[in-house]
Amino acid sequence: MEYDLHTKEDRRLRTRTGDNVDYPFALLILLLLGLGLAMLYSASCAQSEYDTHYEVSTRYLRKQAVCAAIGLGAMYAFSRLPAALWYRLAWPLYCVSIVLLLSVLVVGEEVNGARRWISLGGIQFQPSEIAKFTLILLFARLNRGYGPRAKEFRYGVLGFGGALMGILVPLALEKHLSAIMLMGMVAVVMMFVAGTRPRWLLAGAAGAVVFVIVYISFMGYAGDRVSAWLHPELDPGDTGYQILQSLYAIGSGGLFGRGYGKSRQKYLYLPFQYNDYIFAICCEELGLVGAVAIAMLFSVTILRGYWIALNAQDRFSTVLASGLVTLIAVQTVLNLCVVTNLLPSTGIALPFFSYGGTALAVNLGEMGIVLSISRHIKKRKIQEEPL
Numbered sequence: 365m366e367y368d369l370h371t372k373e374d375r376r377l378r379t380r381t382g383d384n385v386d387y388p389f390a391l392l393i394l395l396l397l398g399l400g401l402a403m404l405y406s407a408s409c410a411q412s413e414y415d416t417h418y419e420v421s422t423r424y425l426r427k428q429a430v431c432a433a434i435g436l437g438a439m440y441a442f443s444r445l446p447a448a449l450w451y452r453l454a455w456p457l458y459c460v461s462i463v464l465l466l467s468v469l470v471v472g473e474e475v476n477g478a479r480r481w482i483s484l485g486g487i488q489f490q491p492s493e494i495a496k497f498t499l500i501l502l503f504a505r506l507n508r509g510y511g512p513r514a515k516e517f518r519y520g521v522l523g524f525g526g527a528l529m530g531i532l533v534p535l536a537l538e539k540h541l542s543a544i545m546l547m548g549m550v551a552v553v554m555m556f557v558a559g560t561r562p563r564w565l566l567a568g569a570a571g572a573v574v575f576v577i578v579y580i581s582f583m584g585y586a587g588d589r590v591s592a593w594l595h596p597e598l599d600p601g602d603t604g605y606q607i608l609q610s611l612y613a614i615g616s617g618g619l620f621g622r623g624y625g626k627s628r629q630k631y632l633y634l635p636f637q638y639n640d641y642i643f644a645i646c647c648e649e650l651g652l653v654g655a656v657a658i659a660m661l662f663s664v665t666i667l668r669g670y671w672i673a674l675n676a677q678d679r680f681s682t683v684l685a686s687g688l689v690t691l692i693a694v695q696t697v698l699n700l701c702v703v704t705n706l707l708p709s710t711g712i713a714l715p716f717f718s719y720g721g722t723a724l725a726v727n728l729g730e731m732g733i734v735l736s737i738s739r740h741i742k743k744r745k746i747q748e749e750p751l
Contacts, residue, residue: 384739385443385735385736385738385739386668386672386735386738386741388668389665389668389669389672389731389734389735389738390735392661392664392665392668393439393665393716393728393731395661396661396662396665396715396716396717397432397436397716397728399658399661399716399717400714400716400717401425401428401429401432402624403642403645403646403649403717404424404425404428404638404642404717404718404719405422405424405425406624406625406627406630406645406649407627407630407637407638407642407645408423408424408425408630408637408638408719409421409422409425409625409630410630410631410632411424411630411632411637411638412424412425414632424638424719427719427721428719428721428724430721431721431722431724431725432724432725432728434721434725435724435725435726435727435728435729436728438725438728438729438732439728439729439731439732439735440732441732442729442730442732442733442735442736443732443733443735443736443739444736445733445736446736447678447680447681447684447733447736447737450501450504450684450733451504451505451508451680453501454498454501454502454504454505455502455505457497457498457501457502458498458499458501458502458527458530460494460498461491461494461495461498461499461531462495462530462531462534464482464491464494464495465491465492465495465531465534465535465538466534466537467482467491468480468481468482468491468534468538469534469537469538472538473488480492480538480540488721488722489721489722490720490722490723492535492538492540492543493722493723493726494722494726495531495534495535495543495547496543496546496547496550496691496726497688497726497729497730498531499527499528499531499547499550499551500550500554500684500687500688500691501684502527503524503527503551503554503555503558503683503687504554504680504683504684504687505680506523506524506527506558507554507557507558507679507680507683508678508679508680508683510523510558511679512559514555514558514559514560515559515560515561517564520555520558520559520560520561520564521560521564521568524551524554524555524558524560525568528547528548528551531547532544532547532548535547541576541710541711542710542711542712545576545698545710545712546691546694546695546698546712548572549694550687550690550691550694552565552568552569553686553687553690553694554683554686554687554690557683557686558683590708591603592604592606592607592708592709593607593705593707593708593709596608596611596705605635606634606635606636606641606709607705607709609629609633609634609635609644610629610634610641610644610703610704610705611644611704611705612629612633612634613627613628613629613634613641613644613645613647613648614644614647614648614655614703614704616628616629616648617647617648617649617650617651617652617654617655618651618652619651619652619653620650620651620652620653620654621647621648621649621650621651621653621654622648622649622651623649624649624650625649626649627645627648627649628648629644629645629648630645638718638719639713639718639719639720640699640702640703640709640711640712640713640714640718641703642714642717642718642719643655643658643699643700643703643714643717644703646658646717647703659700662692662696662715665692666689666692666693666696669685669688669689669692669734670686670689672685672689672734672737672738672741673685673686673689673734673737674686675741676737676740676741677737677740677741681737681740684733684737685733685734685737688730688731688733688734689734691730692715692727692730695712695713695714695715696714696715698710698712699712699713699714699718700714715727
């Protein structure tokens, strides 16, 4: 179902940009970004010096800062675009993301043993980061189109499920389990919001558990991660090494931490200390107080994002904003659980903190869309079928 602009007033509400974005949400995003860049420098400076023969300590910070600048530009630009534009672009962008995912299998570059990157003009990026956004975008469009029919199996399961499999199948060929898990969780939340019956979601969750078990059985490294999660002390020099070093970093931070820049584990003891496990360095340097403050900052940001979604002017905007905020929420929870060994290692980064240019730029751009939606929260909602 396309946007139906029956009156001049409805058309005006759809096309105008609005006056002001939600400044509290914008400030929270900027705080997360600033704190993330500061912690990235501290966590990566030792690795940077080692990689550059002790000549440069800002190698990773510089690259991340460039991507942050690009992301901020995208966030500002997207905050000026109406939601109706994203509605029209949902299908084209979804198809492009599938093409990019499939192209990884042919022309992708291998990094750290995984072929998930594409290089264009000397710039590396992960198509999976773009696919996360386009899947949310398409789900939001389908959600509005289906309306109350999402309770029917044809729409609520086959419709959403078909769109989901279009992304998950290429990811499975890439052996990208972390992205599959993340997109699956976000999809379940969006399907629930759409009105898909809970019993079908539970059946899908059971199928996902079976898939993960089978996947782990056939993929040796995934099985090793589970074994290391349960008993890291049994292999402290290999599979359990990273988990133990992460716990050492967290434990040594105490209540107030060693102080900014004074981490010991970042000196090549903790692998990926500036990426997936950067929160362990935060705990070591800032202590329990700093770790809780970071978790609270994420929580307030996520809650504010959901508030914007609930007060959006139409169904599509509500579902789109909720999906984008859920993506940040799920990534954050999974990363914190992995770093503290509550879950097996998944390879999911901490938004705005972990090193990764594509993810940072895309996350900031997505938050720009939420800001665009926030411009209309004080205007009357377009009359549509209830959520």
